[in-house]
Amino acid sequence: TQLLEQSPQFLSIQEGENLTVYCNSSSVFSSLQWYRQEPGEGPVLLVTVVTGGEVKKLKRLTFQFGDARKDSSLHITAAQPGDTGLYLCAGARTGRRALTFGSGTRLQVQP
C-alpha cells in the first residue's frame, strides 16, 4: 500500500508549458519535502513545507501544503528542458524521522 500517491506518474510536455504534480495521502504529515532525482544520483532536496496551507516559491516552482497537511502540489511555470527528472514527494509522520516517499513523477520537457 502506497501511503503517498503521486500523479501523474509520467508527464511529457513541451518547453514553455505549465504543469502541476500532485501528492496525496489519507494520512497527516508533520512536514513534507519535495525532491528531484536525476538518473544515477540521489534525490536532491527542493523544499520543505511544515504548515498547513503553506505556499513556497523557488524561482519557477511553486509548492503548496494542503490545509489538513495530507496533500501537496508542485507547480512549474514555463517548464524548461533542465526541469527534466524524477520528482518525489516525501512526508514525515508525527513523531517519526523516517520519510515516506511517493513513487515519483517522471517529467520530460522537450525543447
Added chain:
Amino acid sequence: GAGVSQTPSNKVTEKGKYVELRCDPISGHTALYWYRQSLGQGPEFLIYFQGTGAADDSGLPNDRFFAVRPEGSVSTLKIQRTERGDSAVYLCASSLSAGGASPYEQYFGPGTRLTVT
C-alpha cells in the same frame, strides 16, 4: 562542505554472499538514515540512527539486514546471505538532529547500486 558520500558506487555479488555498504554523512549531522530504492519506485526507509544508536529500525526487511554506526559518524549497512530480491539502489541520507527552521531536512548521497546475481 562535502555532501553525503557512499562507497562503493556499484557492487555486484553472488546470491548467498555477504556485502557491506558504507556511508559518510555531512560533517556535523548527527542523524543518519538508510533507504532502499527499487527500479521505478520511490525510496523506502530502512533504518535511522541518532548518534551511535539505531533510533528506528522498523524498515529493515528481515534479520539478514543490519547496520552500525559505532562512532556516530560513518555507518555501514550489512547484508548477509544476499538474495536476488535485495538488488536495488541503497541510499544514505543525513540531517541535523534538531534546531533550525527545518530540522527534518534530509540530504542524500548518490547511492550504492547493488546487484545480486
